[in-house]
Amino acid sequence: MRNLLFVVIVAAALAACSTTPTTEAPVEDHGTSGATAPGTGAQTGGAQGSGVNGSNLGGGAGADELRNPNSILSKRSVYFDFDSFVVKDDYKPLVEAHARYLQSHPNARMTVQGNTDERGSREYNIALGQKRADAVKRMMTLLGARDGQIETTSFGEERPKNPGHDESAWAENRRDDIVYAGE
Amino acid sequence: MIPLFRRWLAAVALSFLPLGAQVAHAQLSIEIVGGAASAIPIAIVPFDAEGTWPLAISQIVGADLSRSGMFRLVDTAGVVPRPVRAADVQYPVWRARSADAVVVGSMLPTPDGRADVRFALVDVVKQTPLVQMSFVVAPAQFRITAHKIADIIYEKLTGDRGVFSTRIAYITKQGSRYQLLVADADGYGPQSIVSSNEPLLSPRWSPDGTRLAYVSFENKKPVVYVQSLETGARRAVANFRGSNSSPAWSPDGRKIAVTLTKDGGSQVYLMNPDGSGVTRVMTSQAIDTEAFFTPDGQSLVFTSDRGGTPQIYRASLLGGQVERLTFEGSYNVSPKPLPDGKGLVFVRRDGGRFEIATLDYATHQVQVLTSGPNDESPSVAPNGKLVIYASEGGGRGILAAVSIDGRVKQRLVAPATDVREPAWGPFPRS
Numbered sequence: 001m002r003n004l005l006f007v008v009i010v011a012a013a014l015a016a017c018s019t020t021p022t023t024e025a026p027v028e029d030h031g032t033s034g035a036t037a038p039g040t041g042a043q044t045g046g047a048q049g050s051g052v053n054g055s056n057l058g059g060g061a062g063a064d065e066l067r068n069p070n071s072i073l074s075k076r077s078v079y080f081d082f083d084s085f086v087v088k089d090d091y092k093p094l095v096e097a098h099a100r101y102l103q104s105h106p107n108a109r110m111t112v113q114g115n116t117d118e119r120g121s122r123e124y125n126i127a128l129g130q131k132r133a134d135a136v137k138r139m140m141t142l143l144g145a146r147d148g149q150i151e152t153t154s155f156g157e158e159r160p161k162n163p164g165h166d167e168s169a170w171a172e173n174r175r176d177d178i179v180y181a182g183e
Numbered sequence: 184m185i186p187l188f189r190r191w192l193a194a195v196a197l198s199f200l201p202l203g204a205q206v207a208h209a210q211l212s213i214e215i216v217g218g219a220a221s222a223i224p225i226a227i228v229p230f231d232a233e234g235t236w237p238l239a240i241s242q243i244v245g246a247d248l249s250r251s252g253m254f255r256l257v258d259t260a261g262v263v264p265r266p267v268r269a270a271d272v273q274y275p276v277w278r279a280r281s282a283d284a285v286v287v288g289s290m291l292p293t294p295d296g297r298a299d300v301r302f303a304l305v306d307v308v309k310q311t312p313l314v315q316m317s318f319v320v321a322p323a324q325f326r327i328t329a330h331k332i333a334d335i336i337y338e339k340l341t342g343d344r345g346v347f348s349t350r351i352a353y354i355t356k357q358g359s360r361y362q363l364l365v366a367d368a369d370g371y372g373p374q375s376i377v378s379s380n381e382p383l384l385s386p387r388w389s390p391d392g393t394r395l396a397y398v399s400f401e402n403k404k405p406v407v408y409v410q411s412l413e414t415g416a417r418r419a420v421a422n423f424r425g426s427n428s429s430p431a432w433s434p435d436g437r438k439i440a441v442t443l444t445k446d447g448g449s450q451v452y453l454m455n456p457d458g459s460g461v462t463r464v465m466t467s468q469a470i471d472t473e474a475f476f477t478p479d480g481q482s483l484v485f486t487s488d489r490g491g492t493p494q495i496y497r498a499s500l501l502g503g504q505v506e507r508l509t510f511e512g513s514y515n516v517s518p519k520p521l522p523d524g525k526g527l528v529f530v531r532r533d534g535g536r537f538e539i540a541t542l543d544y545a546t547h548q549v550q551v552l553t554s555g556p557n558d559e560s561p562s563v564a565p566n567g568k569l570v571i572y573a574s575e576g577g578g579r580g581i582l583a584a585v586s587i588d589g590r591v592k593q594r595l596v597a598p599a600t601d602v603r604e605p606a607w608g609p610f611p612r613s
Contacts (some may be wrong), residue, residue, distance in 0.1 A: 022243060069265065121516040121530060121559060122384050122604070123429045123488055124493055126398075126405055127449035127470040130426045134448070153404035154426045154444075160380035 056160055065101065066180060072097045076178040078136055079171065082117070085131040087139055095136055098178055099143035102150070108180035112136050114154040116159075117170035129154030136176045208373070210597065211353075211370030217592035218252045225250065226257040226282040230302070231267040232577055237322060240290060240300060243329035247347040247369065248336060252591030257282040267415035269303035269312040277307045284313075284340060295307055297321045300328055304336050313339050323423060326371070342567045348611050351562075351571060352376070352386040352395055354604040363397055365412065365608075370595060376410060377417070380460055386606045389432050395455070395606075396420075396430035396439060409456055420458030429472050432456075436482045440464070442472040451485055451498075465498055465505065474498075477520045484508065484518040495529055495542075508542060511549060517560065521587075522567040528552075530559050539572050541587065552589045562607045571595075573603040 066073050078091040087095060102108050114129030133152035141147055162169035227245040248254040257280050266272045266287045277285050288302030301317040314335055320328050334345030349368045354361060361383045364404065366373040377383060381400035388395060395441035396409045402419075405428045410417035423425035425444030432439055437548070438453045446463070451474040454461040465471065469489035476483060477497070484497045492513040498505045509515035514532035521527055526543040552570065561572040567587060574583040574594075580603045582595035595602070 067408065119557070120514065120532065121473065121486070121493075123442070123473050124516050125430045125468070126426050126473045127444075130444050130449060131470060132424075134444075152425055152444075155382070156405070158384070158400065 015024065073101055077177045078132075078178075080132055080174040080176075082170075083128075083176065085135045087135055092139075095139050096143055099140035099145045102140065102146070103144035106146070109149050109151070111151040111153060111179050111181070112128075113159075113177045113179060114152065115159060115173055115175050115177065116157045117173045118157045118160060118165070119170065120157075124156070126154050126156035129156045132174075132176050136178075211366060211595045211602070212597075213250055213370050213593055213595045215250060215252055215591070215593055217590060218255070219586070219590050222253055222255040223284065224255045224257050224282050225284045225286065225336075225340070226259050226277055226280065227286045228259045228262070228266055228288075230287075231265065231291070231302075233290045235292070236290055236298060236325065238325040238329075240284070240325055240329040240332065241288060243326060243369075244286065244302075244333045244336070246588060247330060247333035247345075250369065250593065251337065251345075251347075252586060252593070253337070253341055268301075269305050269315055272305045272307075274307055274310045282307050284336075286336060291569055293319055298325070300325075304339060318401045326367075329370075330367070344610070345570055346564045346566050346569065346607075346610075349565060350392070350608040352384050352388065352606040352608065353602055354386065356382075356580070356601040356603070357599070363395070363540055365395075368607075376412065376415075377408075384604050385429055386604060387430050388430060388606055388608045389456070390434055390609055391612060392609045396432065396456075398428045398430070406441075409439070409458075418427075418457065420456065421454065421461075429474065431475045433476045434478055440474040440476065440483060442474065451483065463504070464500070473517055474517060475520055478524045484520055486516045486518065496528070508544075509549075510547075519561050519563050519570075521563055522565060528561045528563055528570050530561065539570060539585065551588065552585045552587075555585070558583070560604050562605050564607045564609045569607075571605040571607050573605060 065071055068074055072094055075094055078087060078094060112133040114133030116125040116129050133154055137150045137152050140150060160173040162172040193282045225248060227241050230241045233239040233241060246254055247472045250255050262276060267289050272285050272287060279417050285307055286302060290298045290300050293299050297319050299319050303312050304314040305312050324353040330347040333347040338346035341398055346368055350365050351368055352365045354363055359380055361379050362375050363383050363386055364373040364375055376395060379399060379401050380540045384398045386395050386397045393413060394409055394411050396407060398405050399408050405426045406419050407421035407430045409418050409420045419444060421441050423443050423445035426442055427441060429442040430439050439456055441452055441454060442449050443452050445467055449470045449472050451464045451471045452461050453464055467489050469487050471485055471487045474483040476484035481501055482497050482499050484495060493516050493538050494507060495509045495515050495518045496505055496507050512531055512533060515529055517530040519528045526541055528541050531540050537557050537559055538551050539553040539558050539561050540549050540551045558572055558574050561570050563570050569584050569586055571582055571584045574581055576594060580601040582605050584593040
């Protein structure tokens with residue numbers, strides 16, 4: 001009887017998880033969030049998180065700084081030239097400001113997410129996006145942030161901010177997004 | 184011949200996915216848009232009694248051969264009585280219709296509910312049968328049998344091994360939903376392998392066709408997974424700091440090459456298919472990625488910008504030598520070795536257009552196969568004769584295929600769906 005109840009509960013849980021009738025082979029969860037579950041999707045780029053965990057950001061004052069639209073810290077994106085991973089002079093003040101924030105808030109953590117425009121190999125673009133993220137991280141650690149405060153990753157061309165197919169869309173997609181933990 | 188075929192059938196049945204309730208996934212439809220310079224005219228006469236079955240084998244055979252671009256179907260209407268065996272074929276009739284070859288056959292029922300499938304391939308010019316075969320199969324195996332017959336005819340008349348019994352993997356995107364699907368090479372019967380709200384890319388077949396490696400962003404970063412097609416069991420095999428991507432199997436299936444950024448920049452590593460035993464292949468200060476094993480398993484071809492721009496290189500796994508392979512233009516990426524070991528297929532950027540091209544190692548000649556403007560992700564059929572790739576059409580992503588000599592062109596489209604990242608599966612095990 002207990003076995004039957006277990007089966008019913010599992011079946012109900014599975015039914016709740018899947019949003020479509022499925023022929024997918026069953027997904028075995030090895031501790032990662034299963035791909036078949038609806039993604040919660042961390043916001044990329046300039047997200048103004050509403051459920052900010054104050055302690056992660058080093059206190060209430062720190063969180064306000066990051067979200068103050070008058071502060072350079074509310075700007076979270078660094079844009080790049082085509083095929084380039086060099087941080088342009090225009091964005092150095094922004095990178096510097098975030099580096100100083102990390103330096104003065106030792107418990108703060110961030111992820112720098114690298115992106116590219118849609119042109120060319122998807123795999124090469126993952127690598128290029130990673131290089132863009134690492135370029136910003138390197139600059140920040142030189143300016144006083146600790147290595148352990150900054151994670152980097154890349155979405156390549158897979159998460160464009162602008163779905164267009166022209167030069168202005170591409171320019172918007174060649175970017176790093178800075179996302180603080182807890183946002 | 185017959186006992187081998189039975190064993191092959193059994194092996195293929197085991198390697199297919201367990202079929203659950205079929206859901207109508209967006210089916211790929213394939214159209215020829217360019218044919219071979221000299222397509223072989225062949226008449227495929229409807230098989231005797233095939234109308235009494237749910238599937239007419241001769242129709243699938245005809246569709247396979249026609250879709251290959253190497254054959255032109257000759258009209259079979261009005262030939263009375265309908266020929267069923269090689270001895271029935273009247274050569275003058277078919278020469279008058281300009282057929283070089285004729286296929287005839289029958290699907291007679293057996294007492295136990297199966298079909299006795301017989302076919303004959305006849306050479307009209309030489310006036311002689313070339314192949315005659317018979318096998319008893321259950322209706323569930325009619326489709327596989329038809330593809331096998333098409334393979335036999337294709338090989339007999341072109342000299343090349345047919346790929347009608349193979350499968351393709353590909354990724355679809357509808358809104359924010361991504362799926363990795365596997366379908367027959369003719370687009371039939373797509374089955375969902377993974378479904379996600381985050382991007383999926385780079386599906387790569389294990390050499391024995393039982394597993395797929397791929398990259399998933401479900402963890403909000405690129406992670407390499409390996410999944411069994413038979414059981415559905417999946418495992419994250421490379422999830423190091425930064426990015427993990429571009430999996431590629433060794434020809435013996437024992438290693439996977441991957442691109443990892445865990446030690447700094449994008450570099451090439453080897454590991455076991457379960458993720459253990461990670462070793463670095465080479466060290467550079469550049470982006471090294473898209474590493475693929477050559478068919479002899481002794482080298483990797485890969486993309487690197489160590490020379491300033493993305494180009495293709497080859498690294499020996501035995502002696503550590505690295506050699507640059509592409510020299511024209513400023514962007515040559517996505518190398519995929521040809522099965523005969525004589526060259527590779529790749530993507531080149533030419534004046535802003537991304538095109539599929541081939542490179543011959545001996546002559547260093549580059550032959551451009553497509554015109555873009557945004558062609559990418561080539562994958563070579565296991566017979567080395569066709570290249571499937573991602574392209575654009577009608578405002579969305581489609582798949583396309585081109586023959587290695589550039590003449591035969593196919594488009595593979597799914598309605599209202601973005602299709603990308605094709606991977607041509609291996610020959611079925613036999």
